[in-house]
Amino acid sequence: MVFSSLIFLYVFFPLALCLYYLSPKTLKNFVLFVISLIFYAWGEPVYIVIMIFSTVFDYINGVLIDKYKNKKIIRKVLFIQSIIINLAILGFFKYYGFVVDNINTIFHLDIEVETLPLPIGISFYTFQTMSYVIDVYLGKVRAEKNIIAFGAYITMFPQLVAGPIVKYSDIEQSLHDRKVTFDRFGEGMELFIRGLALKVLLANNIGLLWVSVKTTPLDELTILTAWTGIIAFAFQIYFDFRGYSAMAQGLGKMIGFDFPENFNYPYISKSVTEFWRGWHISLGSWFREYVYIPLGGNRAGILQQLRNLFIVWFLTGLWHGASWNFVIWGLYFGLLITLEKVFLLKYLKGCFPIIAHVYTLCIILIGWVFFEFDHLSVAIGYIGTMFGVNQSILLDNTTLYYLTTNCLLFIISVFCSTPFPKRLLEQMIGNTKWLGAIGTPIFYVILAVLSTAYLVNDTYNPFLYFRF
Structure with missing residues (x-):
């Protein structure tokens, strides 16, 4: 079950809140x-045992x-066993097939791989429970003595499927x-509706x-x-994940929790x-708190810092999926x-902002190609088409059709990728209180109605981060 489904919006969610x-x-x-x-058992009833x-x-x-806490050896054994078991569960369900496939390729074997459905949200709740154990071990938090409260923290449905990853210290109180x-x-309802609109x-x-x-075949692009196409995907994955994160934050506020912010207008970066x-x-x-800093961060010289960055980004790519394209994307x-x-940052800070911004967007878009295509050869071929090295023509009638029919959608997407809508809304409410009191509820009702109408009439409603 996803938040952007009619069964959740009009059955599960109202009943759960009541x-x-x-x-x-x-x-x-x-x-x-x-x-x-x-909520979890709705989609994966068997895997509830693992949770x-x-x-x-x-x-x-x-x-x-x-x-x-005063028995160093016992504490260390408990800590190590927790980390090993958690990583073993995550590794088995998420990377078992990937490892076997690579063994078959390297050693020319034919080991059969039984395809296992990936438990929903396993990457998120595994990192969440690991962060808790690590923080208890390091003395950053006291252990939770109430197993029901701890269970509510681990399984909390608003952020169970796709985060944000919430540390125990964030919501302990x-x-x-x-x-x-x-x-x-x-405030929570507004956040949820905004997220739903972005997603849907x-x-x-x-x-x-x-x-x-x-x-479309590469030779026809x-x-x-x-x-x-890749700009469209960049907007899709952003609004998909940002929308879901906003819905999670909104749901959290409606039941009394403040979840950390997961996005801060990344597409305006320089x-x-x-x-x-x-x-x-x-x-x-x-990754910064539990991998990069424990490895030494930037405290032990440039070479070790570069090694630490390599490890973190290798793991970041691998976390996203059991496929080499994700590893390549991370690296x-x-x-x-x-x-x-x-050296590059000092030049970016010294050049015109528009140049730094265009550089960043080009790098990000190329990265999304590696992220989206499972096969490296296809990704490279697509990038080649983007830069005209495959003897591709500049545009054709299909290109013009895509641009003309989606022009307004692109304009709205660009606008909603910036802080301007939020600032405009805040300014309108601040300058005219009656407009905020009357217009704000009407605005959110319209968004909710439009989102519902879309869900009723359309069957395309994927959630990209389900696979992670």
Whole structure:
């Protein structure tokens, strides 16, 4: 079940909220835990066993690590076993087939691979539970003694499927003492509707254009069609993931939690480094805090810093999927960020902003090609078409059709990728209070109605980050 589905919007969500609000304060975590398990079991009823195991296993580890805080060896054994088991579960379900396929290729074997469905959200909740155990081990937080509260933290349905990755310290206090006011609920509802509109009205519609371009044979693509297609994909994945993150944040506020921001207008960046400070912020923070800094960060000289960056970006790519194209995508950005750290950033800061911005967008779009195509040869062929090395023509009638029929959608997508809509709305509300009091509810009702109408009449409603 995804948030942008009619069954969630008009059945599960209203029932879940009613049950949650009607329950007494002492039972809210239990109700949230049960609702979250039902939400998860809706799509993967078998894999709920894995989630419950991870919850109980790391709850026990956290309690024991905290109990034996003066027993260094026992604490270390508990910590290591927790990390190994969590990574083993993630590795088996996500990377088992990938490893076997590569063994078959390298050693010319024919080991059969049984295709296993990927448990929904396993990459997100595994990192979440690992961060908890690590923080308890390092003494950053005390172990959670209430297993129901801990279960609510791990399984919490608003951010279970696609994040943001929430550290225990982010919501520790809210797990035991939270309050939802009318204003807070309204803020959460606005966030949710904005996210829904981004996902349904923008990501889904512009994604249809990308599907048309992607399924066109490479030798039939023109240069401008190739660029149009990958720009469409860039908008699709941004509004898809940003919209889902906003919906998660909105749902969190409606039940009393503040989740961290996951996007900060990455497409207005003037360097790749800046882009990754604004894209999937919770994942970047996780790797920085739990991988990059423990490896030494930038404290041990340039060579070790470059090694640490290589490891982090290799893992970032691999986290996104069990395929070499994701690894290449991660290393591609790792290399560019390294070059920026070494010398490129000072030139970017000294040149005209438009040049730095165009450079960044070109780098990002090329990266999305590696991200989207499973086969390296196809990705390289597509990039070749973008730059005219495959003897492609500049444009044809199909290109003109794509551009004319999607012109307004591209303009709206560009506009919504910047802070201007938010600033404009805030300015209008600030300057004219009556307009905000009357116009704001009408605006969000219109967005909700349009999103619902689209979902009723259209069957194209993918969620790209389900596969991660």
